[in-house]
Amino acid sequence: MNHVEHRLAGWGNYPVEPGWVCRPHRLDALRQLLVGGDQPDYISRGLGRSYGDSSLNGDRGVIMQTGRNCFLDVDAQSGVLECEAGLSFAEIIEHLLPRGWFLPTTPGTRFVTVGGAIAADIHGKNHHRNGSFGGAVLDLELMVASGEVIRCSPTENSDVFWATVGGMGLTGVILSARIQLTPVETSYVRVDYQRTRNLDETLERFSQTDADYQYSVAWIDSLSRGRSLGRSVIMLGNNASRSQLSPRQRQSPLEASPPRSRSVPFYLPKIALNPWSVQAFNSLYYEVHRDGSRLVDYYKFFYPLDSLLQWNRIYGRRGVVQYQALFPRETSRRGLKELMDKIASSRLPSFLAVLKSSGSAGQGILSYMYPGHTLALDFPVTAGLRPFLKELDELLLQHGGRLYLAKDATMSAETFAAMYPRLNEFKQIKSRIDPENRFVSSQARRLGIVESS
C-alpha cells in the first residue's frame, strides 16, 4: 500500500508533524496494512477536527478514514442508522434531517466523522440531558491489530466496546457503527438568550433551567474581572415544534440548508489577537446579546463557526490550544472562579470561552464527561503558554477535574494518569487486543498510554 508523506496537524495547528498517510478503502487492504504494513505503527484519522495530536503519529503511519463513508442502512421507522465510520455528521444531516432525523448529540462543528465522534465520545449542548455520543451507539465493527473484525456493543465484547468509545483510536479501526438517531419535527431550535452578571448567576441559571431545556451553553466574557467575573450570555434551547414556526416555515418545517460559507484566506498575523482586541470583542458580544427569544435554524444554532471555513487561521501560524477543563459539580464553583481569575489576570487572553453543564458520566473507560461544568478556552500559542497551562493543570487537579483528550495538546503523562483513574483498565484491554502496540498516536506516546520507542 502506498504511503505518502504529509505535514499534518489537528484543528489547533499545534503541533504540526510529518506523517505517512495511506487510504485503504477495501478491508483486505486495511488488513494487509495492519499485519504487514511498512510503518511500525498506525493511527486512524477522520476529518482532523480534534485540536491537538490525537490523530497524528510523529513520522509514522496515519490511516485516513474519510474514504469509507457509505450509508449502509437507515431504518425509517426506528431511526437506526448503520454507516461506515468515515461518514461525516454533515453528510448525515444533509440526507436525514429532511426525513425528520437528527444526531443524538453533536459537537460545535458538523465536519467530524462517526469514527472520530465515537473515539472521542463527543458531547454536545445537550449533555446535561442526553449524555455523550457513546450512549447512542448500538454496536460497532472494529478491525483489531490482528486484522480480525469484531462486533462490539454494550452486551457483546463489552469491555472492548467501552475501551473503543472514548479510546481515541487506540483499540483498532472502527469500520462501521449503528447509531440511534433522534426524531425531530422541525429543523429549528427555540432559543432563549439570557445575560448574567457573573459566574454565580451563570451557574445558578444552569441549575434552574437544566431540566427545562434540551440545550444549554454559556458564552463567557473571559476577561471580565472582580464582581463581573464570569459574566455570560446563556443560550437555552428546545427543538421547535411545527406549531412554533411561522406559516411560511411550516410549509417545509424540515428544510434547512447550510449558510454560504466563506474562508479565512490566510493565517492572520500575531498582532491581530491581543488582550485589547479580545477585550473589545468580548465587551461587544456581551452588549449586543440582549435577553429575548428567537427561532434559530439548526445550522446557525449548532454550527455557528462552520460558516467561516478554516477559521482556525485567525490564530496565526503558531496555532491555538483549546483548553477544556471539566470540574466535578462539588468543586466547580470554586474551581472555575480560581481558573478564570488566573486567566483574567494573565497576559494570555482566551478569545473564546464556552461553559456547559454536564450530565451523567460517559461509560467509556477513557470518556471525558461526568456531572459538573466544563469550560473550553482558546489560547493562541505563544512562548509563555506551556508553563501557564501547566499551572492551570495543577489547579484543575486540585479540584478533582480533568482535561478533554480531543482538545489536549500539552498535558503530561503524570497529569493524565491522575485525571483518568481507569487508565490501567484501558491498558490491560489494549494489551490483550493489541499486544504489539500497532495502534499508537503522538498523543498516546506523550501521555504514556504506550511506551515511546
Ligand SMILES: Cc1cc2nc3c(=O)[nH]c(=O)nc-3n(C[C@H](O)[C@H](O)[C@H](O)COP(=O)(O)OP(=O)(O)OC[C@H]3O[C@@H](n4cnc5c(N)ncnc54)[C@H](O)[C@@H]3O)c2cc1C
Ligand atoms: C469547531 C470545533 C468544535 C468542537 N466542538 C466540540 C464539542 O462541542 N464537543 C466535543 O465533544 N468535541 C468538540 N470538538 C472536537 C471534535 O468533536 C472531536 O475531536 C472529534 O473526535 C473530531 O472528529 P474527526 O472525525 O475530525 O476525528 P479526528 O480529529 O481525525 O480524530 C480524533 C480521534 O478519533 C480517532 N478516530 C477517527 N476515526 C477513527 C476510526 N474510524 N476508527 C478509530 N479511531 C478513529 C483518531 O485516531 C483520533 O484519536 C470540536 C472541534 C472543533 C474543531
